[in-house]
Amino acid sequence: MKVNTKFIKEVKKYGAFDISACFNCGNCTAVCPLSAEDVSFPRKMIRYAQVGAEKEIEASLEPWMCYYCGECSDTCPRQAYPGEFMMSLRRYLISKYDVTGISAFFYKFPWVQNLLTIAIFAVSLIFFLSYTGDFQELAEKIEMAFPAYVTLAIIAYVFMFYKKTIMDKAGKMLISFDFKNIWETLIHGLTQKNFSSCSDTDWTRWIAHLLVMSGYTLTLIISNLHLLEPLRIHYGLFDISTLLVFYATFAILAGGFVMMFRRVVKQVQSSSFSHSTDWLFVVMLFLIGLSTFATHTANMALGPDSDTVSILYKFNIAVEMAWIVIVVPFTKWIHIFFRPMAIYLRNLKKEKQLV
Amino acid sequence: MSKENQKEENAVNESYRQKPKVAVYVCHCGGNISDVIDVKRVAAELSKYPNVAISREYAFMCSSTGQDFVVDDIKNNGINRVVIAACSPFLHELTFRGALNRAGLNPYLYEHVNIREQSSWVHKNDKEGATLKAISLVKAGVEKILRQDPLNSIRVEALHSVAVIGAGIAGLRAALSCAENGLDVTIIEKSDSIGGNLRRSGNIYPTGEKASSIPENLSKKVLSMKNVKIYTQAEISFVGGYVGNFQLNVKKSDGNFEKVKAGAIIVATGFNHYIPHEGEYGWKKSTFVLTLPQFNELLEQSAGSEIEIEGKKIKSVAFMHCVGSRQIDGIDKPGKNGKVNDYCSRICCTAIIHSANRLKEKFPYVDVFDIYTDMRTYGMHHEKYYKDASKNDVIFFRRPLEERPVVEIGSDSIKIKTKDVLTMNEEMEIEADVLVLGTGIVPNDISDLVEYLKLPRGSDSFLQEVHPKLRPVEVSNNGIFIAGTAQGPMDVMETLQAANTAAVKAAALLSSPDIPLDPFVAVVDEDKCTGCGLCLAECSYSGALTMMEKEVNGKKKKVAVVNPALCKGCGACVAVCEPRAINVAGWTLDQFDAMVEAIAKE
Numbered sequence: 012m013k014v015n016t017k018f019i020k021e022v023k024k025y026g027a028f029d030i031s032a033c034f035n036c037g038n039c040t041a042v043c044p045l046s047a048e049d050v051s052f053p054r055k056m057i058r059y060a061q062v063g064a065e066k067e068i069e070a071s072l073e074p075w076m077c078y079y080c081g082e083c084s085d086t087c088p089r090q091a092y093p094g095e096f097m098m099s100l101r102r103y104l105i106s107k108y109d110v111t112g113i114s115a116f117f118y119k120f121p122w123v124q125n126l127l128t129i130a131i132f133a134v135s136l137i138f139f140l141s142y143t144g145d146f147q148e149l150a151e152k153i154e155m156a157f158p159a160y161v162t163l164a165i166i167a168y169v170f171m172f173y174k175k176t177i178m179d180k181a182g183k184m185l186i187s188f189d190f191k192n193i194w195e196t197l198i199h200g201l202t203q204k205n206f207s208s209c210s211d212t213d214w215t216r217w218i219a220h221l222l223v224m225s226g227y228t229l230t231l232i233i234s235n236l237h238l239l240e241p242l243r244i245h246y247g248l249f250d251i252s253t254l255l256v257f258y259a260t261f262a263i264l265a266g267g268f269v270m271m272f273r274r275v276v277k278q279v280q281s282s283s284f285s286h287s288t289d290w291l292f293v294v295m296l297f298l299i300g301l302s303t304f305a306t307h308t309a310n311m312a313l314g315p316d317s318d319t320v321s322i323l324y325k326f327n328i329a330v331e332m333a334w335i336v337i338v339v340p341f342t343k344w345i346h347i348f349f350r351p352m353a354i355y356l357r358n359l360k361k362e363k364q365l366v
Numbered sequence: 367m368s369k370e371n372q373k374e375e376n377a378v379n380e381s382y383r384q385k386p387k388v389a390v391y392v393c394h395c396g397g398n399i400s401d402v403i404d405v406k407r408v409a410a411e412l413s414k415y416p417n418v419a420i421s422r423e424y425a426f427m428c429s430s431t432g433q434d435f436v437v438d439d440i441k442n443n444g445i446n447r448v449v450i451a452a453c454s455p456f457l458h459e460l461t462f463r464g465a466l467n468r469a470g471l472n473p474y475l476y477e478h479v480n481i482r483e484q485s486s487w488v489h490k491n492d493k494e495g496a497t498l499k500a501i502s503l504v505k506a507g508v509e510k511i512l513r514q515d516p517l518n519s520i521r522v523e524a525l526h527s528v529a530v531i532g533a534g535i536a537g538l539r540a541a542l543s544c545a546e547n548g549l550d551v552t553i554i555e556k557s558d559s560i561g562g563n564l565r566r567s568g569n570i571y572p573t574g575e576k577a578s579s580i581p582e583n584l585s586k587k588v589l590s591m592k593n594v595k596i597y598t599q600a601e602i603s604f605v606g607g608y609v610g611n612f613q614l615n616v617k618k619s620d621g622n623f624e625k626v627k628a629g630a631i632i633v634a635t636g637f638n639h640y641i642p643h644e645g646e647y648g649w650k651k652s653t654f655v656l657t658l659p660q661f662n663e664l665l666e667q668s669a670g671s672e673i674e675i676e677g678k679k680i681k682s683v684a685f686m687h688c689v690g691s692r693q694i695d696g697i698d699k700p701g702k703n704g705k706v707n708d709y710c711s712r713i714c715c716t717a718i719i720h721s722a723n724r725l726k727e728k729f730p731y732v733d734v735f736d737i738y739t740d741m742r743t744y745g746m747h748h749e750k751y752y753k754d755a756s757k758n759d760v761i762f763f764r765r766p767l768e769e770r771p772v773v774e775i776g777s778d779s780i781k782i783k784t785k786d787v788l789t790m791n792e793e794m795e796i797e798a799d800v801l802v803l804g805t806g807i808v809p810n811d812i813s814d815l816v817e818y819l820k821l822p823r824g825s826d827s828f829l830q831e832v833h834p835k836l837r838p839v840e841v842s843n844n845g846i847f848i849a850g851t852a853q854g855p856m857d858v859m860e861t862l863q864a865a866n867t868a869a870v871k872a873a874a875l876l877s878s879p880d881i882p883l884d885p886f887v888a889v890v891d892e893d894k895c896t897g898c899g900l901c902l903a904e905c906s907y908s909g910a911l912t913m914m915e916k917e918v919n920g921k922k923k924k925v926a927v928v929n930p931a932l933c934k935g936c937g938a939c940v941a942v943c944e945p946r947a948i949n950v951a952g953w954t955l956d957q958f959d960a961m962v963e964a965i966a967k968e
Binding site: 013014016019031033035055058062064 | 797
């Protein structure tokens with residue numbers, strides 16, 4: 012293996028500021044409840060980074076097995092923050108699996124992503140407010156365009172992830188049809204049950220994650236299938252749409268609030284080092300929840316013809332615009348897919364004995 | 367003999383002249399002995415033995431309570447001989463001699479029987495056998511002490527001067543401390559100047575000053591002392607005499623000889639940097655392969671924003687630990703003495719890390735690699751260097767002990783291939799502009815001196831002290847002390863500490879007008895001596911035995927005469943003396959006979 016000193020400098024741009032302090036003792040791996048023989052971390056990953064084993068890192072599933080319990084960082088005798096290093100590796104890998112290269116740019120210059128998000132939101136809002144046609148119709152077109160855009164992004168990421176971790180190693184496509192594997196992947200994806208593997212289960216974090224994920228998925232379905240037409244329909248309290256919106260927005264707001272609060276107070280390792288992209292992610296989610304909720308309750312109270320409802324709805328769609336165009340395909344969002352996929356690929360590797 | 371000492375010895379009671387009353391104490395050594403040996407049984411058995419008046423067992427005889435038993439039994443129960451069955455006499459013989467002294471009994475009327483190393487530890491699985499063996503050994507001890515005469519230490523006159531061999535920092539420090547204690551000092555240095563290796567060692571840890579400032583500072587002080595004489599380019603051609611009265615023949619730079627007299631000698635002959643064999647890790651195959659001292663010099667001389675060798679900008683440096691240290695027989699090429707250096711040179715790890723940090727601080731653009739075996743940055747706060755090195759982005763590789771990295775000299779860079787424990791034992795390939803060999807420490811060649819002074823050397827050729835903890839810097843030859851890297855690898859602090867220790871020991875030794883020596887030396891029964899001279903041929907300590915015409919019982923006769931200051935009590939003469947005329951005091955043939963008898967009786 013050729014030693015490459017440039018690699019660690021590159022990884023450090025994604026936040027792993029203190030990782031050079033690591034002297035490879037392995038306490039982190041010993042204490043990690045999620046590390047296993049076939050997916051051993053953080054030590055092995057840190058070492059790969061130190062010697063610049065770029066290929067090995069790009070082919071690793073380990074970063075996605077880590078749920079950032081923070082025990083490694085608490086135990087580290089050199090204060091190298093291995094937990095934060097694993098987080099940084101996830102950022103790095105997202106950049107590597109992003110065919111456009113834009114994620115890497117956003118991670119290194121987060122203010123650009125922030126500015127672009129604000130700009131798209133602002134331009135959209137001004138345009139929507141000055142739009143004289145039937146906005147409900149325009150909103151329908153916009154919302155129907157989202158799935159195509161997002162799906163394209165997901166496919167590109169998933170393919171790159173699969174290529175780097177499986178295809179490049181095996182030299183061919185490998186697929187597992189094992190029902191147990193598919194079932195386990197689904198369960199992990201839906202419940203994120205690895206959160207319970209940390210020796211002290213961080214229930215708040217787990218529940219907040221579940222709330223945000225379920226609420227967000229629901230919002231995604233509602234908006235991307237254009238299920239809401241607040242400028243056309245007057246929703247009642249017991250309509251199915253209302254119930255769905257209430258659950259989704261409550262879940263996002265409650266979960267999002269907890270996440271933001273924890274990133275402010277920094278009491279646990281996992282929320283001690285916030286990258287700008289982490290903030291953008293939770294803040295935007297929170298705004299989506301808030302504006303959807305506000306639009307819907309205003310509709311119920313004032314009816315679809317109210318100017319207030321119209322303004323709130325335009326605000327809501329403008330936030331979604333910025334979110335879908337700038338936040339979703341780049342940086343953090345794709346981890347929602349990578350985590351369950353890593354479980355699937357790990358089982359696949361075991362099944363096909365791909366070492 | 368000084369009056370005070372005389373008085374002290376006269377005060378010792380004369381109870382040994384009465385009927386022997388032996389006290390036997392069996393020590394448990396906190397389970398070390400009693401877990402295997404039935405100590406109660408040993409004590410009970412001995413209580414029935416002839417001449418034994420008291421027989422006890424106790425958990426820790428060396429504790430103050432244990433010693434108080436001894437003192438109390440001597441003072442109040444009329445005990446006049448003592449046997450203690452316990453650990454090795456190496457550990458506590460002196461402790462109990464002190465107890466006898468306090469009780470007013472001659473300290474040599476005491477026998478230390480080792481039932482720990484010689485019985486309980488080696489017969490763990492045979493408790494019965496170990497107990498019986500202990501009983502035999504203690505009985506032999508009783509028989510021996512019954513035949514023991516009170517002994518008095520031998521006293522020799524002491525010159526108040528010290529000869530220091532070597533003028534490196536150890537020699538200079540020792541000389542300075544001796545001189546400050548009022549002793550006359552002669553420094554004898556082989557090379558043409560004083561200061562030693564440190565004059566050329568760049569910047570050193572832990573205080574980070576220029577290495578040369580230490581010998582410079584010491585030299586200045588030493589030169590200002592009126593009672594210090596320095597011979598440079600001087601060689602020692604012979605050493606005679608004994609503790610308190612040594613004579614060194616010194617060949618001076620002008621070719622003339624000088625006789626230096628000294629009460630004590632401090633040997634501070636120092637070390638040499640290991641010189642790699644040609645081709646060892648690329649040594650001599652490229653100008654970009656340097657030893658650590660060479661690199662340190664380069665680093666100190668380099669200024670500006672870039673470090674260069676022969677005009678080439680250095681972008682990466684690899685440090686290799688354990689070059690010439692921790693070598694393995696069969697893997698590494700042996701040195702001139704036919705041996706490999708299997709010891710750890712101790713200072714290289716910290717020295718390398720210190721240099722790596724300085725390199726990174728001075729030229730942050732340089733990539734630094736560090737190939738180590740075990741990271742041994744021992745010592746107060748030295749771990750910080752290692753930590754700092756990590757934070758300075760030094761990349762570490764740990765090679766397995768038996769693994770020898772392969773160095774390939776390329777046209778543009780040096781390739782180092784090594785197995786790396788830290789990267790899951792994978793074969794790593796490191797490319798660097800410069801390879802720095804962390805060469806170890808080897809002792810200077812002082813074979814002549816070793817012969818003249820009968821200095822003990824370890825298998826690694828370093829001088830060996832009697833016991834690193836119990837008798838540091840002392841050798842078995844009285845009046846000779848060793849200090850500094852002649853003893854083994856040491857850093858500057860340790861060297862100076864050892865030098866001060868040697869100086870203090872020399873000063874303490876020479877502080878009274880005469881020096882007490884162990885009384886275990888050969889004693890001649892002139893009645894029995896036939897003057898055959900066989901003993902003389904066997905004696906390996908020149909001057910210890912001589913044949914002399916003497917008047918014995920009114921008749922003139924040739925007899926063997928012992929110089930107690932030079933005799934080491936080895937007993938070689940005893941073995942060849944047919945008429946049993948010569949004996950070692952405290953270890954007489956009669957005593958041995960009785961001991962063998964006691965053991966064989968069973």
